[in-house]
Amino acid sequence: MPHPHLWPRLTVPVIALLLGTLVAAPTRADDGPSRADATDYSLTVHPDRTGPAISESMYGVFYEDINHAADGGLYAELVQNRSFEYDRADNAAYSPMTAWSETSVAGGTGTATTVDDGRRLNERNRRYLRLDLDGAGDRGAGFGVINSGYNQGLTLRKGKRYDFSVWARTDRPEGTSLTVGAATADGTALAAPLRVTARGDRWTKYTGTLTARTSAADGRLTVTAGGSGTVRLDMISLFPHDTYKGRANGLRKDLAEKTAALDPGFLRFPGGCLVNTGSHEAYEAPGWERKRSYQWKETIGPVEQRPVNANFWGYNQTYGLGYYEYFQFAEDIGAMALPVVPALVTGCGQNKATDDPEVLERHIQDTLDLIEFANGPARSTWGAKRAAMGHPAPFGLTHLEVGNEENLPDEFFARFTEFREAIEARYPDITVISNSGPDDSGATFDRAWQLNRDADVAMVDEHYYNSPQWFLENNARYDAYDRQGPKVFLGEYASLDNRFSNALAEAAYMTGLERNADVVELASYAPLLADTNDAQWRPDMIWFDNEKSWGSANYEVQKLFMNNVGDRVVPSTSSPTPATTEPITGAVGLSTWATSAAYDDVEVTAEDGTRLMGDDFSGGDAQWAKAAGRGSWAVQDGAYVQSDESAEDTLVTAGDTGWQNYDMKVEATKKSGKEGFLVAFGVKDTGNTYWWNLGGWGNTRSAVEKAVDGARQTMTEDTTTIETGRTYDIRIQVRGRQVTLFLDGERWGTFTDDKPAEPFRQVVTRDDATGELVVKVVNAQASDARTRIDLGAEPASRTARVTTLQAAPDAVNTADDRQVAPRKSTLRVDGRVLTHTFPAHSVTFLRIRE
16 A cells, blocks of 8 residues: 555545546547437447467455455454453454443452463463452352444344354362343344353363344343352353354354455455565564564464554454465465565555564565465474364465565565565475666666566555546556566556446456456456445455445446456557547645645746735735645745645645636745645646655655545656745646756656546457457546447447446435346347447446457
8 A cells, every 4th residue: 555645535536537638529420320428439440460479367356454455354253352362463452342331240249450461371472361259149140241243242143153262271179150141232142142161261162152133233132150269261252153165263254255256367465565564573472463464474474472562544354264265265266375474674654664684584484484385295294283273185276475565665675675585496386576766657666677677576566546537548558568577566556436437447447457458467456345434545456344344336346347357358449539639727826744844935926927916914814725624824925825734735835726828936845844845736626636756655756646536646756845935936837737846947758648548448358269359448527439340350249238327426325226237138249340329437347248
């Protein structure tokens, strides 16, 4: 995942192509009746030509434990904080008793305390619960704890079985009776109680089954102990018996099934930012580091022996879902396993390189051991551990990625090279994947790609999260990539919201991925899962709560493509959308991000020198509108000052939204804070603007960003940083669609924003198994696309199978309203040439037998 500046949570649909870019203009066809709301196109297929083969694994899924995707999500455990290991290191609101509270039955009394001492279950599971029982109360009295589960509670379904387990020890020679129950938040029983007797003062695992009498979403699990004395408990667990594929320590069935329904070619895991952030030390004495990078050896073996960790995304991760479970899940859904290991250079805003040779050597050896765990014979050291967990046969690992979104390309690549050399020396058949940083362009991206090309790396992982406009404009991104260079793994991408307009832009872009299948071998939308009650990132492919799950509009697009990939691209051409070019138009603005800054002597002049506005703030700030409504703006000492260091995106605007072809000048001084200045131009409103972001991203670089309906994309950038207390002279020259920028009288950069945001895209593939052409057409505009299709040869069948996704641009799928869903139909094909009208805002796949 990229830096937080690229993490907007959008609420406005992308309906039109804004900011005066190339705008589609409907035309009339000459050979048939015309409709005012239809645009005419042609699509020609060339079945006699050979396009690139498509990898069997081209489309896959990226799984990261973000948005509570593991604990409380895909990992089916219903008990939250089952081992009492929650800690402020995970989240400032956490304690070892998070999700637990004391409870009593029939007057039972006692105390419940979490303890970290020598009587613990094991060294890695350091805390346990001690119940000191007073022996008071009536017959059947008990004292213990109640767990509230995740979100509103444990979801139990009538007639379903739930597997309970607990590790316990007691100091009472005759044993301690434990009663396990399930009830709603108001105390209504959901199942007949389970009773077990803990015996002996050594840790022993006890199990049983609860069967739900009725359904509830606010369930609570209670464990009470009778009598007197002290009983110690740990790893209190409740799993649905009906997990995916019926596996113990298994996965939530509906989430796994929705993932499997995508028919993914690969499963990239376990991240993401949680792979390469935090300490690279192991979980061991004396420090017992709680904020660690994801280290695979900690996540295998018996779950009670796996340590916990602080998740980068602000909560606890239990590692109950670990590397063995990931490999098993990949196998169960027919996907290639693609693990990611840390490269010892942190990313995701941390940007630190570990220089300890011993730590690096250990991690390299751990990676070699990982390959043995996946592929080694059952008699090998790590293969034996896999076999002991229930999988004697190798998993068949073929690809492995080192690192994730490192912003220090040279430091990363030096360490990547050591990993790569060690892996290729022992396992030459493993494809070792590198990456190009967190963005689609820029200094880090360029340097990383240079290093990868020079070293003849097999595959490079690109990540980017951009506006729908960017995806419509950049369909041809991979057309110019070197066919002899490293292959591309597009490991993370999305267009920043879950509306159908976003999914349409992604669909249009995917036609370009398939057309370039000889360069782009793997691609995965990101992220996969999100708990609607507690999400750190939006958009996501599959949303869920405790009871339900649903695929987003983006999921439906991904599923349509992933279920209809084909084996080879069939070359095809189509006519473009007629377009008109309009100049960049809009007012001007000033802003800050986590910074206090002062602005003075603003001047805007037309191309002919006519003064459009000027402000030295001697008369106040009457010309400026506080458009964003954030920050603390005031005139101080003859300058316009934003003084709130904590405020982000504090845009104020001035001038006419109809301005074109002008120069803007302003003096800017950083007073304090984390970043620099934001000087805006071409301002339509707060969500549709350009701004020059000087000293952005924690004052590590500068860029011009363009926003369309709140979603930003980078137009140009460099490594400029901003000094506190220094006054900078800024000038922005706008001419048509070209912008030139000057800093302290020196030309800083220029760009021309003239890429067409083409809304009509297509690609054709051949499905060898069915003998069909798959014609894939995206129409991401408000007008129908009446299209003359020339198949290039007579079809073998007069009927085409049609699948269509069509909805309003702002349509969003929810738990109870699936606005975006595939519609099946058939189409009569009378010969080589047919005419079909693709509806506005639609994705349509035609399957036609050759």
